[in-house]
Amino acid sequence: MTDKSVVQAFHDAAAQGNIDSLKQHLEQGIDINVRNRQKRTAILIAAMNDQYEAVQFLVDAGANVDLQDETCFNPFLYGCINNKLELVKMMIQANTDIDLLTRFGGVGITPASEKGHVEIVHELLTTTEINVNHTNICGWTPLIEAIILNDGGERQQTIIKLLIEHGANVHMVDKHGVPPIELARRKGYTEIEKILLEAGAK
Structure with a gap:
């Protein structure tokens, strides 16, 4: 000791x-x-x-x-x-170990997406095999966090594009069954709604 x-x-x-x-x-x-x-x-x-x-x-x-x-x-x-x-x-x-969890059950890309850390998100998506569709204890993917927990601005739009380019599933719903596009509409994030529509969201 x-x-x-x-x-x-x-x-x-x-x-x-x-x-x-x-x-x-x-x-x-x-x-x-x-x-x-x-x-x-x-x-x-x-x-x-x-x-x-x-x-x-x-x-x-x-x-x-x-x-x-x-x-x-x-x-x-x-x-x-x-x-x-x-x-x-x-x-x-x-x-x-990129699979270790935060206290909210997210992987590293989850809070980075939420907080608008574009450079971190880009680094993780381009240099690691981090799970872009990981679901945390709130039932949210990084894509959902990027929509509902920030301001919908340019950094969030860039992150959402990056996530989609690297395999984010635009159809994965939250724990209440609400899809990302509906969450964007509820927040009034028209630019994010457009990005999701272009990615095939309905």
Whole structure:
């Protein structure tokens, strides 16, 4: 059992991007995946503090990139949710598990689509095999989230086009049986309605 103060110092080094200190702790035998009270590992803490050199150092040193904290964050999902493209790319390179779920049961592309993170969505669709039709615990696909949880603006329209181009099913309904096109109409999103009609929605 590692002393709490040693764990704290290791995690502080991750937060500060202090690679020399991280290296020293590892040489002294600390578990690279040791967690704090929030179940966060050093690599997640480094990621959440934009310390990408430290993230890469920990990847190279063998950190488990897939361990999730008590809110289901790992570096990949944190990056998808918070529009951290560089981090997402790093995690894809590190062979992160793209099927891990957020606390709402979505995969990484789900919150990225909802929040209008065009670059993240594009990266996931073009460089991974992420499930574009994954359904979360609310019964929503990324396409549905992109429609109902944002403003219907240009970024959302771009994301919806990207999702459709990469296999999003425009007929998959929500848990109440309502199709995406009806959800767009209810919101008054005429541009999104046009995109869906062109994709064969009825």
